[in-house]
Amino acid sequence: MLDPAIAEAARRAGAHAVGLIDVGCGAGLNLNVDRVGITYSNGQSLGDPSSPVQMSSKVVGDRPVPARAMPEVVTRVGVDLDPVDVTNADDARWLRACLWPDQPERAARLEAELALAATAPPLLLHGDAVELLPDAFARVPADAMPVVTTTWALSHFPLESRLRFLHRLDEAAAGRAVAWVSAEGVGVAPTVPTLGDRRASGHSIVGLVVFGRPGMRAEAVGRCWSRGRLLSWLAVS
DSSP states (O other), rough: HHHHHHHHHHHHHSSSEEEEEEEEEEEEEGGGGGGEEEETTSSSSEOOTTOOOEEEEEEEESSSOOOOOOOOOEEEEEEESOOTTTTHHHHHHHHHHHHTTTTTHHHHHHHHHHHHHHHOOOOOSSSSSSHHHHHHHHOOOOOOOEEEEEEEEGGGSSHHHHHHHHHHHHHHTTTTTTEEEEEEEEETTTOOOTOOTTTTTTOOOEEEEETTTTTEEEEEEEEEEEGGTEEEEEOOO
């Protein structure tokens, strides 16, 4: 879900390297999106086929998911009010406790994700995401494009904070292109089209917003269900 959208953002901006900034990062597992493998039900695959973390997703509809490779990820920054440090034994134990005991496959995948994340822990920034975004952007080298990701995080923000979040992204784009990839409920992500879908309809919109000159381009590139286990890709490459 994130992989093809990030690759598409880089293509549109002509970026050969990106710095990932995950807002509402939790344990920061999304920041390893380029280090996992994913297989789609139509036979397509993306990511690293040799990764210990392998995921699957069912493609809904006739449009294939773009098979474009992600650019090099040079920075990984997580922002959260209370991020989870996977290298901390107590934090890792808490993550394990969040799983239902009758889901051994999810427990096994979590162990693989924790081990993978521990090999290259992201930088974690503690605090209000809107206030910390300038600091996060400063951690991305000048020759890389910052890509901000949010996955079901903005619903915890009041509308005023969501609009301030958008303004922060626009400010950061004064000197270079900035992208925002989101998976949020219908109508939650400002500027991302809702495609006429109803709020609380049971699915989420995968949004892609690229900031830069000559302005901002916002598009709904997909719909997803069950946190990405089903994906309908909409964008025309």
